[in-house]
Structures are given as structure tokens and as C-alpha cells.
Amino acid sequence: xxxxxxxxxxxxxxxxxxxxxxxxxxxxxxxxxxxxxxxxxxxxxxxxxxxxxxxxxxxxxxxxxxxxxxxxxxxxxxxxxxxxxxxxxxxxxxxxxxxxxxxxxxxxxxxxxxxxxxxxxxxxxxxxxxxxxxxxxxxxxxxxxxxxxxxxxxxx
Amino acid sequence: xxxxxxxxxxxxxxxxxxxxxxxxxxxxxxxxxxxxxxxxxxxxxxxxxxxxxxxxxxxxxxxxxxxxxxxxxxxxxxxxxxxxxxxxxxxxxxxxxxxxxxxxxxxxxxxxxxxxxxxxxxxxxxxxxxxxxxxxxxxxxxxxxxxxxxxxxxxxxxxxxxxxxxxxxxxxxxxxxxxxxxxxxxxxxxxxxxxxxxxxxxxxxxxxxxxxxxxxxxxxxxxxxxxxxxxxxxxxxxxxxxxxxxxxxxxxxxxxxxxxxxxxxxxxxxxxxxxxxxxxxxxxxxxxxxxxxxxxxxxxxxxxxxxxxxxxxxxxxxxxxxxxxxxxxxxxxxxxxxxxxxxxxxxxxxxxxxxxxxxxxxxxxxxxxxxxxxxxxxxxxxxxxxxxxxxxxxxxxxxxxxxxxxxxxxxxxxxxxxxxxxxxxxxxxxxxxxxxxxxxxxxxxxxxxxxxxxxxxxxxxxxxxxxxxxxxxxxxxxxxxxxxxxxxxxxxxxxxxxxxxxxxxxxx
Numbered sequence: 140x141x142x143x144x145x146x147x148x149x150x151x152x153x154x155x156x157x158x159x160x161x162x163x164x165x166x167x168x169x170x171x172x173x174x175x176x177x178x179x180x181x182x183x184x185x186x187x188x189x190x191x192x193x194x195x196x197x198x199x200x201x202x203x204x205x206x207x208x209x210x211x212x213x214x215x216x217x218x219x220x221x222x223x224x225x226x227x228x229x230x231x232x233x234x235x236x237x238x239x240x241x242x243x244x245x246x247x248x249x250x251x252x253x254x255x256x257x258x259x260x261x262x263x264x265x266x267x268x269x270x271x272x273x274x275x276x277x278x279x280x281x282x283x284x285x286x287x288x289x290x291x292x293x294x295x
Numbered sequence: 296x297x298x299x300x301x302x303x304x305x306x307x308x309x310x311x312x313x314x315x316x317x318x319x320x321x322x323x324x325x326x327x328x329x330x331x332x333x334x335x336x337x338x339x340x341x342x343x344x345x346x347x348x349x350x351x352x353x354x355x356x357x358x359x360x361x362x363x364x365x366x367x368x369x370x371x372x373x374x375x376x377x378x379x380x381x382x383x384x385x386x387x388x389x390x391x392x393x394x395x396x397x398x399x400x401x402x403x404x405x406x407x408x409x410x411x412x413x414x415x416x417x418x419x420x421x422x423x424x425x426x427x428x429x430x431x432x433x434x435x436x437x438x439x440x441x442x443x444x445x446x447x448x449x450x451x452x453x454x455x456x457x458x459x460x461x462x463x464x465x466x467x468x469x470x471x472x473x474x475x476x477x478x479x480x481x482x483x484x485x486x487x488x489x490x491x492x493x494x495x496x497x498x499x500x501x502x503x504x505x506x507x508x509x510x511x512x513x514x515x516x517x518x519x520x521x522x523x524x525x526x527x528x529x530x531x532x533x534x535x536x537x538x539x540x541x542x543x544x545x546x547x548x549x550x551x552x553x554x555x556x557x558x559x560x561x562x563x564x565x566x567x568x569x570x571x572x573x574x575x576x577x578x579x580x581x582x583x584x585x586x587x588x589x590x591x592x593x594x595x596x597x598x599x600x601x602x603x604x605x606x607x608x609x610x611x612x613x614x615x616x617x618x619x620x621x622x623x624x625x626x627x628x629x630x631x632x633x634x635x636x637x638x639x640x641x642x643x644x645x646x647x648x649x650x651x652x653x654x655x656x657x658x659x660x661x662x663x664x665x666x667x668x669x670x671x672x673x674x675x676x677x678x679x680x681x682x683x684x685x686x687x688x689x690x691x692x693x694x695x696x697x698x699x700x701x702x703x704x705x706x707x708x709x710x711x712x713x714x715x716x717x718x719x720x721x722x723x724x725x726x727x728x729x730x731x732x733x734x735x736x737x738x739x740x741x742x743x744x745x746x747x748x749x750x751x752x753x754x755x756x757x758x759x760x761x762x763x764x765x766x767x768x769x770x771x772x773x774x775x776x777x778x779x780x781x782x783x784x785x786x787x788x789x790x791x792x793x794x795x796x797x798x799x800x801x802x803x
Contacts, residue, residue, distance in 0.1 A: 146723045150461055157468060157483075164480055172748055174475035174482055177741045181471065184464035191457040195786050220513040224690075225715060228506070231694060232707035240695075247694070248687045254513060255683035262687075269688055273695055283699040 147193015154185030223254050239288020240278075244270045300650040303348060304658065312349050313655065316356035317662045321670050323357075324364025326689065330377045330504050331361035331565070332621045336497040336696060339625060347633035348648060351626065352655035355605075358622050359659045362565050362601050363407040363667055367674050370396050370403075374512075378504065378728075379565035379604075382573040383597035389589025397527045397671055401536035402591060403598035404667040406547050408660050410599030413551035414558065414606025415656035421559070422649070425614045426639040428763070432615065434750065435758055438743035439767035440617055441736045446774045447560045448567075448733075454726040456782035462725045465716070466733020469494050470741070477745040489705040498697035498709035499734055500621060503727055505693040506714025509686050511721065526675060543595040546576055554600030558607025564620025565601040565608070567728060572600035606656055613637055613649065617739060624735045 157178055166173030231247045238246075245266045252262035277283045287294040303309060316338070323334035334357050342350035365377030370387040380387075390399040432440075445467075449459040472483045473493030484490040527535070540547065550572040557568040576596035577586045586593050608620045616637040618624035627637050635645060642649055697706035717727055751757030759765040 142723065146719075146725075154464075160483065164475075164482065165478065172477075172745075172753070174478060174480040177737070177744075178468060178471045178482060181464045181468040185461060185468070188457045188461040188464065191782070191786065192455075192461065195457065218514065221510040221718065224510055224513050225711065228690075228694070228707065228711045228714075232704050232711060235698075235704055235707065244691055244695070248691050251687040251690050252683055255686050257683045265684055265687060269691060273691055277695055277699055281699065283695075284702055285695070285698070 144193050147189045147191070147195075150185050150189025151193065152189075154182040154189060157182035157185070220254055224251065227251055227254070235288070236286050237288055239290045240285035241270055241274065241290055242288065244273065297647070297650065300647055300654060303647070304352070304651055304654040308346075309349050309352055312345070312353050313356045313659055313662060316353045317360050317659055317666045320357040320360030321364045321663075321666045324361030324376045325367040325670055325674070326376060326685065330500075331358050331365065331379065332377075332500050332625070333505055333693075333696070334358070334361045335622050335625050336500060336700070339497070339629065339700070342629050347630065347635060348651045350629055350633070351648065351652055352659075354622070354626050354629070355652065355655040356659035356662070358605050359407075359411055359602065359656070360663045360666060362605060363404060363598075363663060364670060366400060366403045366407075366598065367670060370399050371674060374508075377566075379569050379601040380597075381566065382569040382601075383593045385587045386590050386593050390591060390594075393589060395527065395532075395535070396674070397529070397532035398535035398539070399591065399594060400671045400674065401532055401668070402539045403594055404664065404671065405536060405540055406595045406598035407602040407667075408664055409547055410551040410554055410601070410603035411606060411660035411663070412657065413548075413599075414555040414603035415653055415660070416606075417552065417555045417603075418559075418606045418610055418656075419653050422610050422613055423642055425610065426642045429614050429639040432639070432763065433761070434743040434746040435761055435764040436767055437615065437617065438740060438747055438758070439764060439771050440611070440615055441740040441743065442771045443767060443774065444560065444611075444617060444736050445729075445732060445740065446771060446778065448729040449778055450774065454724055456778060456785055458723075458725045459729050460778075460782075462720065462727065463729035463733045465720075466730035467737040467740075468733075469499065469713075469730075470734050470737025476738075476742045477749075487705075489701075489703060493738070494709055494713075494734070495697075495701050495706060496621075496624065496734065497700045498706040499713050500731065501693045501697045502710040502713030503717040503731060505689060506710055507717030507721060507727075509690055509693075510714060510718040512682060512686060529672065532671075539591050539595065543592055546592060546595045547599045550576065550596040550600040551603040554603030555607035557600070558604025558620070559610040564622070564728075565604040568604035568607070569597040569601040573597045602660075609652065613641060613652075614639055618735055621731055621735060 161175040161178035161182060164173060164175035164178075166175065227247055227250045231243055234246075235243045248266035248269055249259075249262040252265050253259065257265070274285070278285045319338075320331070320334055324331060335354055338353060338357055342353060345353065362377055362379050365375055365380040366387060367376060369375040369380040369384040370391045373384060373388040375381040375384045387399050387403070390396070445463060449456065449463055454462070470493070472490060474481055474491050481491055553572055553575070554565075554568040557571055558564060573586075573593050573596055576593050577583045580586065580592055582590065582592070604620075605622070608618075608623050609626075611617045612623035612627055616627065618627055630637055630648075635641065635648065693710060694707055697710045698704075700706060717730075720727060720730070747758065759768050
């Protein structure tokens with residue numbers, strides 16, 4: 140699960156990208172410093188730390204885990220669930236304005252419930268009151284302009 | 296405290312808000328994955344409609360109770376409700392498995408109350424004195440203070456130095472996204488005008504803390520740990536808790552004071568305070584070998600320290616305008632919206648705000664006791680909510696809460712990106728706290744650096760010209776040297792003993 144070589148390399152790569160982008164920023168009139176300074180500091184920091192993490196020592200080691208969770212199970216199904224959740228959120232972001240808050244949220248909640256192992260009927264029973272509750276709290280009480288999307292004709 | 300402050304604090308409106316926020320904080324804190332910061336973040340839209348004094352009371356009441364209530368799911372399900380409860384979750388959970396969940400929670404409730412009261416007392420004592428010094432501060436001192444805050448975040452986190460620094464630099468990078476402060480050049484926005492204002496802080500927090508928690512929980516699967524059926528009776532638990540509190544009263548006193556001081560460091564909040572006080576408690580304990588195996592002593596320390604830190608965190612926020620943690624960062628935003636700028640002048644210009652803050656702290660720590668006892672008695676019901684019901688709810692609240700801040704889909708993208716990042720970071724042993732502080736303090740560091748540079752016309756030595764700046768600067772540089780040595784020591788150690796040595800904690 141914990142792969143220092145990979146995460147270190149990714150940090151170095153990312154730092155280099157940021158450094159390259161930051162070098163294109165203009166500098167402040169009369170000074171050698173400008174908008175690029177802080178991104179560059181962060182980028183150099185990332186490159187150095189990434190190198191230390193990924194290539195600092197030869198021996199394979201396990202990082203001290205800050206996670207408070209029980210030991211993780213292995214198997215592709217376990218890794219697949221977080222991926223599926225990310226896809227649900229991606230879809231939510233893409234479809235929110237189009238479908239509107241109510242339909243998109245209903246779908247997202249049902250899908251999440253299914254991912255967490257609920258039956259289809261239960262998922263619907265959970266999603267419906269939840270969406271109504273969130274609507275009342277955020278739209279009616281807090282006046283957050285949630286998008287109506289497809290349901291715009293019904294909006295109040 | 297003046298009479299007018301008392302009347303405004305005990306007005307029906309103020310009392311209602313404090314009572315409501317106490318219950319709200321208890322509920323949110325008790326829900327795993329919903330943090331105290333999130334509770335405050337979701338409260339922000341409400342505070343627009345409130346008097347600033349009441350808004351501050353609302354924030355104080357919510358955080359105080361949410362930090363305590365974070366112990367409830369930690370004790371019963373081994374999922375800390377807020378990161379501040381993570382330090383002693385193992386002990387609390389094992390005590391609960393042994394049928395002692397109620398007494399454990401009561402211990403942490405009363406420890407939290409004492410810690411909170413000590414925290415606000417120290418805040419009231421220290422802050423005005425510091426403010427007298429701070430009136431003389433300029434951008435140079437503020438720059439060093441913020442740097443100090445960032446360094447503390449690395450020093451106090453419990454990962455390897457390289458990984459903590461990586462987390463910090465990632466946070467600093469995220470803070471640079473958007474229009475830059477000096478010349479107004481858009482950075483890393485790729486033409487997306489919604490990114491010009493930078494990454495919104497609240498969606499970022501929700502992503503890093505809430506979504507990453509949901510993802511982790513999805514990976515582990517739906518093995519709901521059943522709540523322990525054997526529960527102590529109320530009176531027996533209360534009696535047990537009183538015995539524990541008497542036995543470890545010195546721990547509570549020590550951790551309350553220490554927790555306040557740690558919380559007062561710009562950059563270190565309740566979670567860091569709990570970690571450090573737990574570690575110190577273990578070092579000085581007569582039974583260090585029992586820590587982590589279901590031993591109550593660490594719970595008294597961590598439980599009082601994290602609530603004390605909330606009071607402490609307001610010290611830098613009020614005195615310097617530099618947030619001590621992410622909650623005070625949000626609070627500063629609300630004050631600014633109401634036309635009040637935190638800083639040393641607030642003590643002379645609006646003393647009623649400062650006094651109301653003290654009063655709200657004292658009041659909500661007392662109101663926490665009945666609310667806390669209520670949630671302890673109902674906690675086995677709370678825990679019966681299975682994860683497959685809870686997690687979809689948390690997800691929707693996270694997404695809509697983030698959306699409510701920006702009113703645009705960009706918030707969803709922020710939550711998604713930072714949630715995935717936070718999940719990947721935690722899975723690989725990178726601590727999250729330095730990243731958050733990088734995001735909060737990065738802007739402050741850069742703004743003050745650029746202002747100072749323009750004032751000094753590019754002369755770096757100007758950062759050491761003024762006496763306080765020189766002192767703070769030297770302190771910061773010393774801290775960096777210390778961190779560097781620790782980092783080198785760590786890598787030498789690892790080279791020598793490849794695997795097991797890095798497993799031990801690396802507390803300062």
C-alpha cells in the first residue's frame with residue numbers, strides 16, 4: 140500500500156512542473172522577486188523532499204501510519220470502492236448544473252449507498268428523505284441558490 | 296467583564312444561539328468524518344444573519360462541544376469524530392470494548408470542560424499582555440510569525456520530517472493558486488477565472504478531511520464494529536469517572552496549561568495539542584507500556600489538551616490576526632466581513648468583542664456538560680447508525696456544504712481533487728495538518744513578504760532590522776536548523792536500521 144519510491148518520484152515530477160511554470164511568471168519591477176518566488180520555493184521544497192523520500196535510503200521501509208483505521212484488507216474490490224466513489228463525485232460535479240441539485244444528489248446518494256453495500260430499495264429510501272432534508276436546510280433556511288436544472292419549472 | 300457584556304451574553308438571543316450550537320456541535324462532532332472545522336464551516340452561512348458578537352459565540356460554542364464529541368465515535372467505533380481525538384482513540388476504543396465506554400466518555404467530558412475553562416482563563420490573562428507588544432508589529436514581524444507557525448506545524452506533526460515538509464510544501468503550493476498579491480498575475484489557473492480568487496479554503500478543508508475519510512472508509516469495507524452491548528449504569532460510570540479524574544488531576548492540570556500554550560502557537564491546533572500532551576503523558580507516566588492498550592491516563596491528557604487548545608488558538612488570532620488553527624481562520628474571515636479586523640487594536644477598539652468571546656467560552660464549556668451527558672447516554676444509539684447509511688449522508692453534506700460557500704461547481708472539483716490527494720497522502724504516511732496550515736498561512740507569509748520587500752526595496756537584511764523581527768527571525772531560523780538536523784538524523788537512522796526504527800514515533 141505504502142510506496143515511497145512512487146510517491147517520492149511523483150513529488151519530484153510535480154515540483155519540476157511547478158518550477159517550470161513558475162519560471163514563466165513576470166517579476167516585480169525593480170526587484171528580483173515576483174509572483175514566481177513562492178511557487179518556486181514550494182516547488183524546490185517538493186523536489187528535495189520527494190528525492191529524500193523516494194531515493195533517500197536503499198532499505199525498504201514502512202512509513203509510520205497516521206491512519207487510525209484498522210489494518211486494511213487487500214483485494215481489488217477494496218481498491219475499487221474508493222475509485223467508484225471518486226467517479227460518483229466526478230459525475231455529480233459534471234451533472235449538477237444540468238440535472239439540478241435534487242436529481243443529481245438523489246443519484247449520488249443512492250450510488251454511494253450502493254457502493255457501501257446497501258440494497259437498492261434501502262438506497263432509495265435513504266436518498267429521498269435526505270435530499271428533501273438538505274433542500275430544506277440549505278435552500279429554504281440558508282438560502283443557498285442550489286441549481287434546479289431539469290426541475291427548473293417546478294422551482295419555488 | 297463589564298455589565299453590558301454580561302447583559303449581551305445572557306440575552307435570550309445569545310443564550311438560544313449558544314444552546315443550539317452546543318447541541319449542533321455535539322451532533323456534528325459525534326458523527327465520524329464530520330470535523331469541528333467542518334461544523335464551523337457549515338455554520339458560516341448562518342452567521343451572516345447574526346450580530347458579530349453572537350456569531351463569535353456561536354463559533355466558540357460549536358467548536359468547544361464538537362472537539363469533545365469527537366471522542367464519542369472514537370471511543371465506540373475507533374473512528375475519531377474529529378482529528379483532535381485521534382491521539383488517544385486506541386486507548387478509548389479498547390476501554391469501550393472492555394465495557395467501559397460511558398465512564399471513558401465521562402472522563403473525557405469533564406477533562407474537556409476543565410481544559411476549556413483553563414484555556415479561556417489563560418487566554419484572558421495572556422492575550423492583552425501580548426497585544427501590548429504586538430501593537431508595534433509590522434509586516435516583517437507578521438512574516439516571521441507566520442513562518443514560525445508553518446515550522447511548528449512540521450515540528451509537531453507525527454510523520455517523518457521529509458513527509459511533513461512535503462505536505463507543507465503542497466499546502467504552500469495550493470495557497471499560491473490564483474491572482475498573486477504583488478502584481479496581480481494569475482498563477483496556475485489555466486485560464487479558469489473561478490480559480491483567480493484561489494482555492495476556497497472551506498471546500499479544501501472538506502476535501503482533505505471529510506472526503507478522504509469517506510474514501511478510506513469505503514476501502515475498508517462495511518465491517519461495522521458492533522457497539523458493545525454491555526453498558527455501565529449512569530451512576531456507576533459517573534462514580535468511576537470521578538475516581539479517574541481525582542487520580543489523574545495533575546495530568547489534567549498539566550495538559551490543560553500545555554494544551555493552551557500549544558494551541559496558542561500560530562499553526563498548531565487542538566489535534567496537535569492532543570498528540571503532544573498524549574506523548575508527554577506517556578513519557579512521564581508510571582505505566583508507559585500500557586498506553587495504546589486501553590489505559591485511561593492518556594485519555595485524560597488528550598481530552599483536556601484538545602479543548603484547552605481551542606482557547607489558546609484564539610490568542611494569535613486576536614493578538615496578531617494570524618489564525619492559530621483552521622477554525623480561527625474561518626472566524627477571522629467572519630470578523631472581517633463584519634468590518635472588524637483582528638489585531639492588537641481590537642483590545643482597545645472593541646473590548647466588548649473580546650469580553651464576549653471569553654464569556655462565550657466559559658458558558659459553552661459549562662453548557663457542554665449536560666449536552667455531553669445526554670450524548671453519552673444516547674451514544675449506543677448513535678453508533679447503531681451503520682456506515683452505509685452514514686457515509687452517503689456525510690458525502691452529500693460535504694458536497695452541498697462546499698457548494699454553499701462558492702455557489703459554483705468549482706467547490707465540487709476542489710473537494711474531489713483535495714479529497715483524492717488527502718486519501719493518497721494518508722495512505723502513504725504523509726500527515727495532513729501541515730498541508731492545511733500551508734494553505735492558511737501561505738497567503739499570509741507571501742503577502743507580508745512581498746509588502747516587506749517593497750518597503751525594504753529588496754534588502755533581505757531588513758527582515759532582521761527591527762528588534763522583534765530579529766528575535767522572531769532568529770527563532771525561526773533556529774527552528775529550521777533543528778528540523779534539518781532531525782531530518783538528517785532520521786535518514787541516517789533509517790540507513791543504519793532499514794525497517795523497524797522508522798516505526799517509532801518521532802516526537803520532539
